[in-house]
Amino acid sequence: MKLGGRQLSVMRVLWEHGEATVAEVQQFLDTDPPLAYSTVATVLSRMERKGLIAHRTKDRQYCYRPVVSKDGAGQSLVGELVDRVFGGSPAELVNHLLASDQIDKDELERIKELVIEHAKRTRRNP
Secondary structure (H helix, E strand, O other): OOOHHHHHHHHHHHHHHEEEOOOHHHHOOOOOOEEEEHHHHHHHHHHHOOOEEEEEEEEEEEEEEEEHHHHHHHHHHHHHHHHHHOOOOHHHHHHHHHHHOOOOHHHHHHHHHHHHHHHHHHHHHH
């Protein structure tokens, strides 16, 4: 699954709000300048054709909702990033993050905790 920048922004709105009309999505999107109503409607229509979202009709308006979960999309996007940028190596992605200025002391501690928790789970459930 590939999500462009606008599509990911729309998915974030729908994940946060659960369901929204075109006008509501347009309102919740934080873009400068704001996207035109017709642009938002086109993005939603294309996303529905891809199977990312679905709609129901309410008071003659389409109310859109996500079909793809945030976790599912995240796994897909991270997997694509690892494959395309880091040659399929998750360790290279982690190394890149550790070498960057994006991880402070608190984040590093959180990452350590997550690695320990993951190692415990995988030992119990091989």
